[in-house]
Amino acid sequence: MIACxxxxxxxxxxxxxxxxxxxxxxELFLAMYLAHTRREQFTAVFAGVFFGLLIPTIALAKxxxxxxxxxxxxxxxxxAVSPEGPMIQ
Amino acid sequence: MDWLYIxxxxxxxxxxxxxxxxxGLGVGIIGGFFGMGGGWMVTPGLNILGFPMAFAIGxxxxxxxxxxxxxxxxxxxxxxxxxxxxxxxxxxTVAGFETGAQIxxxxxxxxxxxxxxxxxxxxLLSLIAWLVFTDVSQMKKDLKIRKTAEGGAAExxxxxxxxxxxxxxxxxxxxxxxxxxxxxxxxPIAVSYFTGFLAGILGIGGGLIRMPALIYLVGVPTxxxxxxxxxxxxxxxxxxxxxxxxxxxTELVAAVIMMVGAAIGAQIGSITTKxxxxxxxxxxxxxxxxxxxxxxxxxxxxxxxxxxxxxxxLGAAILILGLVGIxxxxxxxxxxRGVQLxxxxxxxxxxxxxxLESPDSQSAPETPQEKSRPSR
Numbered sequence: 001m002i003a004c005x006x007x008x009x010x011x012x013x014x015x016x017x018x019x020x021x022x023x024x025x026x027e028l029f030l031a032m033y034l035a036h037t038r039r040e041q042f043t044a045v046f047a048g049v050f051f052g053l054l055i056p057t058i059a060l061a062k063x064x065x066x067x068x069x070x071x072x073x074x075x076x077x078x079x080a081v082s083p084e085g086p087m088i089q
Numbered sequence: 090m091d092w093l094y095i096x097x098x099x100x101x102x103x104x105x106x107x108x109x110x111x112x113g114l115g116v117g118i119i120g121g122f123f124g125m126g127g128g129w130m131v132t133p134g135l136n137i138l139g140f141p142m143a144f145a146i147g148x149x150x151x152x153x154x155x156x157x158x159x160x161x162x163x164x165x166x167x168x169x170x171x172x173x174x175x176x177x178x179x180x181x182t183v184a185g186f187e188t189g190a191q192i193x194x195x196x197x198x199x200x201x202x203x204x205x206x207x208x209x210x211x212x213l214l215s216l217i218a219w220l221v222f223t224d225v226s227q228m229k230k231d232l233k234i235r236k237t238a239e240g241g242a243a244e245x246x247x248x249x250x251x252x253x254x255x256x257x258x259x260x261x262x263x264x265x266x267x268x269x270x271x272x273x274x275x276x277p278i279a280v281s282y283f284t285g286f287l288a289g290i291l292g293i294g295g296g297l298i299r300m301p302a303l304i305y306l307v308g309v310p311t312x313x314x315x316x317x318x319x320x321x322x323x324x325x326x327x328x329x330x331x332x333x334x335x336x337x338x339t340e341l342v343a344a345v346i347m348m349v350g351a352a353i354g355a356q357i358g359s360i361t362t363k364x365x366x367x368x369x370x371x372x373x374x375x376x377x378x379x380x381x382x383x384x385x386x387x388x389x390x391x392x393x394x395x396x397x398x399x400x401x402x403l404g405a406a407i408l409i410l411g412l413v414g415i416x417x418x419x420x421x422x423x424x425x426r427g428v429q430l431x432x433x434x435x436x437x438x439x440x441x442x443x444x445l446e447s448p449d450s451q452s453a454p455e456t457p458q459e460k461s462r463p464s465r
Contacts, residue, residue, distance in 0.1 A: 011432060021353045025110070028349050032106060036092035043098050046342055 013068050020061040027053040097340050100144045106346055108138050108410070113152070113347035115413035117354020119374070122361050122420050130413060131347070132291065133210060133385055137406045142203045143193060144340055146291070147333030151344040154326035156351060161319040169316025171267035174309070175324070177274050178317070181281030182288070182325045189289020190332050203392065207385050209291050214382035221375035251308030268309045268317070277307055281321060288325045289332075354417065357424050364427025365420075377412045384409040 031050035035042045096103050112134045119130070131152065135145035161170065196202040251270075259273040284299040299321060303314040333339045384405040391401030 010435070014428065017356065021356070024349055024353070028110070028346065032095065032346075033092050036095060039096075042095075043342055046345075050345070 009068055013065055016061055016064050016068070020057060023057050024054060027057065097140075097144075097343060099337065100140060100340050100343075102139050102141065102144075104139050104343070106343075109135075109343055109346040110350040111410070112138065112413065113350025114354040115350075115410075115417040116347075117351035117356075118358040118361075118417040118420050119354075119377075119413065120351070121355035121358020122365075130381060130409075132206070133381060133388075134409055134413070135343070136203075137384065137388065137402075137409055140340070140343070142206050143197050143333075143336075143338045146193065146206070147330075147336070147338035148340045148343045148347070150288075150326050150329035150333055151339050151341065152347045152351065154323065154330040155344075155348055156355070157319060157323040157326050161316070161323040165316070165320075168267070169312050170320045171265050171309070171313050171317050172320075173263070174265045174268055174277055174307075175317050175320040177263070178277045178281035178321055179324050181278040181283075182285035182321055183328055185282040185285025185287075186289040186325050186329055187332065188282075189286045189291075190329070190336070192290055194336060204389070206291060207389050210385050211382055211389075213287075213291060214378050214385070218375050218378045218382065221372075221378060225372050225375065250305055254306055255308055265309075268307075268313045270308050272307065277303075280306055284321075285325055288329060357421055361420050361424040361427065364430075365423050374416065377416050380408055380412040384412075 027050055030053070031046050034049050035046035038045050093105060093107055094103050095106050112131070116130050116134070131149040132142075132145045135148055136142055140148065193202060193206070196205050254276055255270060255272040257273045257276060259275045262271060262273050264271045280299065280302045284302065300314050300318040303309040303318060304311055309317065330339060334341070387401045387405040387408070391398045391405070394401070
């Protein structure tokens with residue numbers, strides 16, 4: 001557990017989420033660019049590059065968020081979707 | 090920069106793919122904020138970006154399947170899903186969905202799919218707009234009553250149709266434990282068949298109709314209705330994704346691109362509910378729905394008046410993307426302001442001494458489980 005002030009910890013967690021989001025967008029652009037260069041194998045190249053980068057990025061972000069989480073929320077990092085989720089589709 | 094325009098591998102149409110990220114982001118923000126999946130925005134949005142209608146529906150459903158599965162898994166942790174009711178409703182949902190999807194394939198064969206689906210959307214969006222504006226006017230009336238009558242108004246009785254429907258003597262009659270109701274199994278099957286049909290024909294989850302139907306027609310408590318509805322959305326979307334993929338009408342790459350945008354947008358939208366109160370933004374949402382309906386009407390006009398087709402198409406694209414963009418920007422601005430204020434307030438309340446806090450005293454970032462949705 002990283003001991004630091006509450007607001008610092010929360011700010012750090014927010015930054016991790018923001019950086020993860022930006023990294024995912026960057027990975028998407030890279031995957032599309034590389035897939036574009038090999039059009040005959042577009043879907044395979046896109047899926048390989050994108051998911052190959054996405055999975056380690058998400059895993060790393062989850063790990064960091066867990067390490068920064070207070071004990072009562074350690075198993076449940078701040079998440080994207082509200083508990084209600086999309087109430088109406 | 091030609092790599093920003095790609096020919097979709099299955100649909101075979103050229104698409105400005107960052108537009109998919111923007112659409113997903115906007116839909117995610119709006120959906121996360123208003124508690125909706127936003128399926129009603131995605132199909133017209135994809136169609137306006139250049140997808141043929143059947144591909145727009147298939148791709149929308151695939152994108153929705155992934156998102157709703159995650160949401161319903163989270164709801165199950167809160168015990169909000171009546172699985173017996175959900176499993177019974179799957180029968181109606183799947184049958185209704187397949188009926189809708191078969192009608193779409195038939196309409197595609199005879200060449201009327203665009204017209205039919207757009208007209209369907211016009212009706213649906215008019216209904217949403219009516220609901221939103223009615224809600225806002227009701228809120229204004231309530232405020233007036235509170236101002237004029239002290240001690241509060243008389244308690245509303247609400248709609249009691251479910252009492253009549255629950256008495257239907259069609260066997261088998263089943264008790265649903267989580268929902269706490271007893272009724273004929275044909276009642277939830279009929280409700281789910283109709284909503285599954287809507288899902289199949291319009292590419293929406295059907296929750297807009299299903300959730301109120303579960304409450305008012307079946308008599309399910311609201312929190313169980315929300316959870317069970319999401320379970321049905323996940324089932325119908327995943328079945329729909331498989332069905333449309335089997336029929337070759339799903340663009341998986343586009344669905345993944347949109348999911349990236351939607352996942353990021355949903356974070357912003359759902360967290361912003363903590364910071365925004367009041368009905369002003371809901372009113373704006375109603376206007377956005379009307380704008381969406383107008384853009385679909387413009388697409389219909391483009392098909393009817395061929396000499397002006399380019400102008401109508403351009404106007405429709407600008408209108409829908411502009412509205413989603415403006416609404417998403419307003420919510421994002423509130424999000425940034427809210428986070429800034431919260432962090433500032435937290436710094437102000439913390440002790441000035443730079444002592445390290447013990448983990449127990451750390452103020453946990455408010456997780457969605459802890460925060461309650463403010464009434465807007």
